[in-house]
Amino acid sequence: MEPAVEDRKQRAAEDRALVARLAEGDEQALSALYDRYASMLLALAIRVVADRAEGEEVLQEVLMQAWRQAERYNPDRSSVSTWLVMMTRSRAIDRIRSRKVVDRTLAAAQQEESRTHESPEGSRNVLHQERAIRLRSELDELPKEQKQVLELAFFSGMTQREIAAETQIPLGTVKTRTLLAMKKLRAALKDELRELL
Amino acid sequence: MNRRGNEFDWLAELDGSERDTVDGWDRLSESERLRIERLDVEVLGQLPETLDPVEPSPGVKAELMAQIAAPVVTPFPISARSAPPRWLLPLAATVAVVAIGAAVWMAGTVREQQAQLTELQGQIEGYAALETSLSAARENLSLVSSRGVEVCPLRPVSGTTGDERGPFGLLFVASDHQHWYVRVAGLEAQPDRYYRVWFETEDGMVPAGDLLGQELELGAPTMPEGTRAIHVSVETTPNAETPSGELVLFGNDMVRVS
Numbered sequence: 422m423e424p425a426v427e428d429r430k431q432r433a434a435e436d437r438a439l440v441a442r443l444a445e446g447d448e449q450a451l452s453a454l455y456d457r458y459a460s461m462l463l464a465l466a467i468r469v470v471a472d473r474a475e476g477e478e479v480l481q482e483v484l485m486q487a488w489r490q491a492e493r494y495n496p497d498r499s500s501v502s503t504w505l506v507m508m509t510r511s512r513a514i515d516r517i518r519s520r521k522v523v524d525r526t527l528a529a530a531q532q533e534e535s536r537t538h539e540s541p542e543g544s545r546n547v548l549h550q551e552r553a554i555r556l557r558s559e560l561d562e563l564p565k566e567q568k569q570v571l572e573l574a575f576f577s578g579m580t581q582r583e584i585a586a587e588t589q590i591p592l593g594t595v596k597t598r599t600l601l602a603m604k605k606l607r608a609a610l611k612d613e614l615r616e617l618l
Numbered sequence: 619m620n621r622r623g624n625e626f627d628w629l630a631e632l633d634g635s636e637r638d639t640v641d642g643w644d645r646l647s648e649s650e651r652l653r654i655e656r657l658d659v660e661v662l663g664q665l666p667e668t669l670d671p672v673e674p675s676p677g678v679k680a681e682l683m684a685q686i687a688a689p690v691v692t693p694f695p696i697s698a699r700s701a702p703p704r705w706l707l708p709l710a711a712t713v714a715v716v717a718i719g720a721a722v723w724m725a726g727t728v729r730e731q732q733a734q735l736t737e738l739q740g741q742i743e744g745y746a747a748l749e750t751s752l753s754a755a756r757e758n759l760s761l762v763s764s765r766g767v768e769v770c771p772l773r774p775v776s777g778t779t780g781d782e783r784g785p786f787g788l789l790f791v792a793s794d795h796q797h798w799y800v801r802v803a804g805l806e807a808q809p810d811r812y813y814r815v816w817f818e819t820e821d822g823m824v825p826a827g828d829l830l831g832q833e834l835e836l837g838a839p840t841m842p843e844g845t846r847a848i849h850v851s852v853e854t855t856p857n858a859e860t861p862s863g864e865l866v867l868f869g870n871d872m873v874r875v876s
Contacts, residue, residue, distance in 0.1 A: 448686060455679055460671035468669055477678050481685070488686050498656075503663025557668040575665055581632070593636055600632055600640040606661045607654070614660045 429552075429613050432457075436501035443491035451488050458502065459484075462509045468576050469513035479516065483509045514578030552613075559609040567602035570595050758790075758799045758837055766793030770848060772802065772869040787834075787867055789848050791841065799837035800829075802850060802867065807832055812856045814863070818847035818870075828856055846870060 436457070442450035459480060466476035466483075486508055487494075494504055560568060573579045573587065581599065585592040607614075637643040641654060761767065772787030785804030792798070805813055813829040815836055824842045829835060829850070847870035851861040 448683065451686060452679070452683065455682065459674050459679070461666050461669070463674050464669040464672040465666035467672055468666075473672075476672070477674055480674060481678060481682050484682055485685060499659050499663060503660055506663045506666050507659075509666075553667045556664055560665070560668050571665075575662060596632055596636040597640060600636055603632075603658050603661060604640060606664075607657050610661060610664060611657070614657055614664075 433500050433502075437496055440487070440491050440494050440501055443488055444494075451484065454487065454501075454505075455484060458505055461502075462505055465506060465509050465576075466513045469510065469578065470516050475516060476513070479509060479513050482512055486512075510575070510578070517578060556610075559606060563602050563605060564598075567598045567605075570598045571602040574599060754837070758801075758835070761792055761797055761799050761837070762790045764792055766874070767791065768793075768872045768874050770869040770872045772800070772848060772850060772867040775865045775868050785867060787850065787869070789869055791872065796840050797838075798841050799835070800848065801833065801835040802829055803834070805829075805834055805850075805866065807834060810854060812853040812858070813866070814851045814853045814858055814861065816849040816851065816861055817842045817845040818849060819844045820846075823849065823861055825857075825859060828853075 436454075439450045439454050439457075443454070462483060463476050463480045466479040467473055470476050470479060483505060487505060494501070498504075499507070560571075563571070569588070570584055573584045574581065579587065581595050582592055585595045588595070643651065646654070768791045770789040770791070772789060774784045774786070785802060787800060787802035789798060789800045800815060802813065813834060815826040815829060816823040817826050818824075819842050821844075824845075826838065826842075826848075827836050847868065849861070849865050850867035851858075851863045851865045853861070853863040
């Protein structure tokens with residue numbers, strides 16, 4: 422088994438154990454989960470809300486939600502990291518929807534994407550760093566139009582219909598491009614994702 | 619049907635004809651579809667890893683940990699019951715005694731007031747009766763003192779008594795020959811003796827009423843037509859229709875007084 426896959430499988434098992442401890446009220450488990458995912462979740466939150474302070478508020482809310490609702494986590498539905506990612510995305514999108522500043526968010530997100538951030542967690546974990554590079558590479562290999570619809574849907578919280586209106590392309594085409602992007606990523610990541618299912 | 623949770627609602631938008639075209643959805647078994655959906659969720663879960671990590675500010679974690687460590691504040695603590703303070707029992711007893719005393723005092727006051735009310739009610743009724751009596755007396759006085767009044771003395775029926783101090787009476791008749799008033803003396807008022815007044819007419823004896831009260835008097839605004847004499851009998855029942863008892867007084871001599 423490849424080191425990256427082995428590492429991911431190990432991390433997934435540790436994550437599940439941490440969530441089980443969260444459900445029992447173990448504060449140290451929350452601390453450990455924070456150390457593992459805070460930088461990634463904050464990057465996601467900032468990518469969506471385009472504001473660092475607000476992104477940190479989202480981060481705190483998500484980890485509080487994980488603390489309170491740990492017993493609701495279902496490993497059959499997603500990995501822990503995906504569970505946290507989806508909660509972060511959902512809360513961040515709720516914020517920008519309430520602000521109704523999608524346009525501003527898109528512009529700011531592009532700026533955010535061009536910056537580089539130091540991450541001690543990422544620096545310590547070479548495997549993780551390598552994987553991030555590979556994921557980025559897979560994403561970059563997608564046709565531009567497919568990458569665009571996927572990012573608008575995931576990071577900007579736009580519906581398929583909103584994307585169609587934003588990009589001036591038919592709704593069916595938007596869906597097809599999104600599905601093609603998902604299919605390619607699925608194929609590219611299937612080896613490491615296999616261990617999670 | 620959306621088999622995913624709320625966090626994954628975005629994927630549900632992709633279910634449709636496009637899904638059939640891209641993924642051959644209609645040819646897949648239910649388990650294969652579930653596996654692809656699950657893979658899609660995980661693929662999306664990886665996307666943030668393509669972003670450069672952002673280290674949170676130093677205070678963020680400390681704040682989070684402080685939040686979860688903070689005790690839950692409840693507006694009304696329901697923690698274990700503490701023993702009641704020592705002064706509580708005497709205070710409760712004092713309050714109870716005061717309350718009972720107040721209730722007794724109030725009950726006595728209410729009874730006293732009810733008695734006063736009953737007495738006042740009796741007095742009012744007495745005053746009303748007195749007023750009625752005075753009104754009748756004034757009317758009778760007005761009658762006996764009116765101009766053109768005629769008087770008829772009532773004497774004992776012959777043979778009933780030879781005593782000069784026996785019963786007697788006076789019948790006063792107003793000038794209209796209708797309004798009349800009779801008063802009798804010398805007859806003893808007794809529970810089972812009813813002194814009945816009769817006017818004698820051509821058609822026979824017409825009852826005028828029973829003499830009332832200790833004063834044994836009676837009056838009325840009308841008199842039977844063709845009255846030529848007055849009688850008083852002693853009856854054993856009130857309101858007799860025909861005289862059945864002893865006749866004790868009789869009068870038929872009308873004298874004009876003024």
